[in-house]
Amino acid sequence: xxxxxxxxxxxxxxxxxxxxxxxxxxxxxxxxxxxxxxxxxxxxxxxxxxxxxxxxxxxxxxxxxxxxxxxxxxxxxxxxxxxxxxxxxxxxxxxxxxxxxxxxxxxxxxxxxxxxxxxxxxxxxxxxxxxxxxxxxxxxxxxxxxxxxxxxxxxxxxxxxxxxxxxxxxxxxxxxxxxxxxxxxxxxxxxxxxxxxxxxxxxxxxxxxxxxxxxxxxxxxxxxxxxxxxxxxxxxxxxxxxxxxxxxxxxxxxxxxxxxxxxx
Amino acid sequence: xxxxxxxxxxxxxxxxxxxxxxxxxxxxxxxxxxxxxxxxxxxxxxxxxxxxxxxxxxxxxxxxxxxxxxxxxxxxxxxxxxxxxxxxxxxxxxxxxxxxxxxxxxxxxxxxxxxxxxxxxxxxxxxxxxxxxxxxxxxxxxxxxxxxxxxxxxxxxxxxxxxxxxxxxxxxxxxxxxxxxxxxxxxxxxxxxxxxxxxxxxxxxxxxxxxxxxxxxxxxxxxxxxxxxxxxxxxxxxxxxxxxxxxxxxxxxxxxxxxxxxxxxxxxxxxxxxxxxxxxxxxxxxxxxxxxxxxxxxxxxxxxxxxxxxxxxxxxxxxxxxxxxxxxxxxx
Numbered sequence: 001x002x003x004x005x006x007x008x009x010x011x012x013x014x015x016x017x018x019x020x021x022x023x024x025x026x027x028x029x030x031x032x033x034x035x036x037x038x039x040x041x042x043x044x045x046x047x048x049x050x051x052x053x054x055x056x057x058x059x060x061x062x063x064x065x066x067x068x069x070x071x072x073x074x075x076x077x078x079x080x081x082x083x084x085x086x087x088x089x090x091x092x093x094x095x096x097x098x099x100x101x102x103x104x105x106x107x108x109x110x111x112x113x114x115x116x117x118x119x120x121x122x123x124x125x126x127x128x129x130x131x132x133x134x135x136x137x138x139x140x141x142x143x144x145x146x147x148x149x150x151x152x153x154x155x156x157x158x159x160x161x162x163x164x165x166x167x168x169x170x171x172x173x174x175x176x177x178x179x180x181x182x183x184x185x186x187x188x189x190x191x192x193x194x195x196x197x198x199x200x201x202x203x204x205x206x207x208x209x210x211x212x213x214x215x216x217x218x219x220x221x222x223x224x225x226x227x228x229x230x231x232x233x234x235x236x237x238x239x240x241x242x243x244x245x246x247x248x249x250x251x252x253x254x255x256x257x258x259x260x261x262x263x264x
Numbered sequence: 265x266x267x268x269x270x271x272x273x274x275x276x277x278x279x280x281x282x283x284x285x286x287x288x289x290x291x292x293x294x295x296x297x298x299x300x301x302x303x304x305x306x307x308x309x310x311x312x313x314x315x316x317x318x319x320x321x322x323x324x325x326x327x328x329x330x331x332x333x334x335x336x337x338x339x340x341x342x343x344x345x346x347x348x349x350x351x352x353x354x355x356x357x358x359x360x361x362x363x364x365x366x367x368x369x370x371x372x373x374x375x376x377x378x379x380x381x382x383x384x385x386x387x388x389x390x391x392x393x394x395x396x397x398x399x400x401x402x403x404x405x406x407x408x409x410x411x412x413x414x415x416x417x418x419x420x421x422x423x424x425x426x427x428x429x430x431x432x433x434x435x436x437x438x439x440x441x442x443x444x445x446x447x448x449x450x451x452x453x454x455x456x457x458x459x460x461x462x463x464x465x466x467x468x469x470x471x472x473x474x475x476x477x478x479x480x481x482x483x484x485x486x487x488x489x490x491x492x493x494x495x496x497x498x499x500x501x502x503x504x505x506x507x508x509x510x511x512x513x514x515x516x517x518x519x520x521x522x523x524x525x526x527x528x529x530x531x532x533x534x535x536x537x538x539x540x541x542x543x544x545x546x547x548x549x550x551x552x553x554x555x556x557x558x559x560x561x562x563x564x565x566x567x568x569x570x571x572x573x574x575x576x577x578x579x580x581x582x583x584x585x586x587x588x589x590x591x592x593x594x595x596x
Contacts, residue, residue, distance in 0.1 A: 011395030
């Protein structure tokens with residue numbers, strides 16, 4: 001009787017902050033333990049900037065690159081590409097896989113609040129993005145792109161961009177029902193958008209630029225180009241477009257996200 | 265029909281409240297309904313699980329076991345009926361966190377992240393609960409002692425399932441759901457899983473398990489809820505399941521050579537070369553039979569008297585193999 005009475009007294013819950021730290025810690029641990037994903041995540045940006053540097057490093061400023069040197073153009077777009085890759089691409093694929101094999105259902109069965117689970121994922125994406133950007137800026141310096149001076153603007157852009165593309169990644173993972181299709185669907189949406197938004201080559205069509213200016217990738221490229229290559233501060237208009245997309249993604253994610261592999 | 269449910273104590277006021285709560289069932293389900301499109305997966309299911317009991321939801325695939333379980337766990341919404349788990353409605357979002365703190369679940373398929381060690385995987389899960397069990401104790405309980413530092417991906421299938429079980433137990437749940445806990449186990453692994461379930465019950469954990477294996481239900485459950493086509497076709501302790509037919513005994517022996525069936529002093533059937541006598545008065549029938557045999561100097565080889573097994577009841581009630589065989593259907 002007494003033990004039953006004792007058992008019924010709910011033990012104290014961990015504080016929310018404590019739980020967030022716990023979740024971020026284990027999410028990191030499981031990422032760094034997977035050597036392949038860890039290496040590829042960071043080798044890719046270094047390789048990409050190195051290749052671009054080898055190809056175009058000797059070119060000076062040109063009107064083709066909007067008055068920037070080739071590397072001044074590519075450092076921010078590749079940085080954006082990496083943030084997109086880890087926040088949108090990898091997250092959508094990882095979530096679809098975790099749902100399919102039942103890991104998400106098990107997470108849902110624990111008392112961990114859903115939002116803390118997602119904070120763990122977002123924190124991971126921000127961290128990976130930070131490391132990527134540091135690597136890219138470092139390699140860019142070797143090719144004569146000066147270090148940026150507006151770090152606060154970069155940090156703000158990075159966090160907003162990561163949050164936006166995470167929300168879009170979760171939204172896409174919510175809409176995809178089949179984990180096998182996830183990588184293809186995620187890339188199918190992303191690849192043309194990257195091209196049209198000038199990630200790989202500058203786009204000189206005013207119409208195209210106006211359209212892609214309202215889609216999520218170009219504003220993010222521009223928001224990073226300012227503080228990374230032009231020594232300007234935060235690009236508020238672009239950030240506003242980005243946040244609007246993030247909010248839309250979050251709405252879809254919250255309404256459509258499924259934990260269980262089986263449809264309702 | 266279902267005295268447990270109709271006898272559910274009303275919320276009592278005053279001094280008797282705690283005594284009343286003591287007898288409140290861990291799970292009560294009344295008139296549960298759920299359909300997927302035009303397929304009625306669960307139809308008017310009523311049962312309860314008392315505190316400290318092991319109850320088995322028994323039935324063939326597609327009988328509605330998993331759907332029922334998922335509604336109790338809060339993964340699925342129901343179309344109708346009343347459900348209370350530890351006094352809360354699993355549909356009630358405000359109760360969700362508290363319920364998850366007090367329940368554990370072990371699902372059918374293995375799903376554990378490959379790159380953490382056994383210890384890390386359990387420690388992560390433990391961190392989600394306000395009063396987790398001692399990690400060493402749980403690792404010992406599921407038989408993973410010595411493997412704490414192994415990466416999950418290097419574990420065998422059986423070891424991964426034990427890890428999964430450890431994850432279901434680490435939060436020190438009052439109520440544990442086991443979905444087909446021993447499917448795919450070899451006989452030895454199954455025995456040890458059964459022992460573990462009994463240990464948990466002895467420690468006061470209430471357990472609801474699903475199974476399509478009669479032997480498992482018989483070995484573990486205090487009570488069995490037999491489901492077929494989304495409805496409860498029988499309910500009770502495994503020994504008494506099957507109502508009237510449980511009173512029947514079955515006498516069987518090999519038909520002696522040269523003796524026609526009609527010569528026997530009792531009404532009998534011939535099944536696979538054996539004489540089978542279904543009777544409600546086994547003592548008298550057996551006496552008639554054996555005196556006849558000794559008078560005629562006939563040997564009744566392989567003479568056995570038994571009660572119908574749960575398997576017989578199961579096969580008859582779920583219509584498996586019977587004339588009105590239940591069609592296989594599953595929402596999966």
